[in-house]
Amino acid sequence: MNSSLPFCLIVSRGAPYEDGTALVLDRTVTRLGRRASSEGPDIAFDNAYVSRRQASIRFLDGSYYLTDLASKHGTNLNGVPLQPFVPALLASGDRISLARGMIELAFGPRPLEETLDFTLRHERLSAKLTGVKPEYELDPVRYTLRLGPRSFAFSEKEFRLLELLVRKEKQFVSKEEIVRYVWPERPEGMDPARAASAEEINSLLYRIRKKTDYALSIENIRGKGYVFQEPVFSDC
Template structure:
């Protein structure tokens, strides 16, 4: 590539916030690693398809193309049509899988990019200063209160917090929390309603003081963070 290009990570495990991913190849595949496949840039998220999207350069321009992913590729909040290329410009925002992966495209020089990265980390920290997620310890810190979860409890509340004040369907919860039961991308895992309800109940019991998880007509959930010192038990029904 004649022009240096990078993806700056705002959110996307296993990369740290503010990480810089250089786009050194003519075509870079974004996706999720499986036993049979290793993309150029791999994200650890069940909503990311194995071959999710590609970024490539041609005649001095950069393009992004969704590879027919189930949960979509977005540029500046607009969902791309499958397999249709879109020109990328410096500063464009990319999102994969319903905004669970957030990236910025940059063609700035290397020194400028290094200056931007810590600014991005500081920005994310300010936006999430009251919430910290620790996947290794399976802990969530909200308003200086520390909550420890089992593996599946943590994955569930992680998903809900990442989509704070947005509707998350029960099917999405099943796919994210019980990913080991997924046999193909087109079918949700075989998880009973009782398992999901019991999981949400345990999380509510642990986080009742600072988190509200509302059930939406039995179809899914919306998480919101309570104001400090306020306990809204009535909103948990």
């Protein structure tokens, strides 16, 4: 991680900040919490479900670590609840959610020229363009994918599913992991009538494939999960 360029949190949603606001992490320790009349945290939210001492982000030896401070409603990293006071290493593109998913943040490099563009860049060899490295790019603020010269827009749930599969390219992703990441507001153990179903996952995948003109190769391991392969660039 390049410590010469400050990293930041980009707000997907979370009052009082506007969507797309870049909150620069330029301190050794940045505290997150609920706004209070007395001395508050470094990054303060207007939400009753956020604890006054919710979480902290520490910069140490060139890396950033997120720690939940025993908050009442917890801190999730990529859909997985953090254990209190156990630091978790942050990587570019990680998503942080607070207040039962009502606060959504993306972690990544500070945008150049203070723009709101925050992207995850991935270069892969194209099977159709031997020796050429085309680029595909995920934008977690706008929920878009740029594939070669083309751009595709998604709903929030579609994007979260695609983002998870891309982050684990060529790795098996179970249905249970997908549910935790895409539907953090519907945790395991809740009323089965409200739990996310396999049909919902398949519906999201169908829409992702259709929106991208089937340029993405997502293998279905029947009854178990999915594997994202390299994109097909021949039609881009």
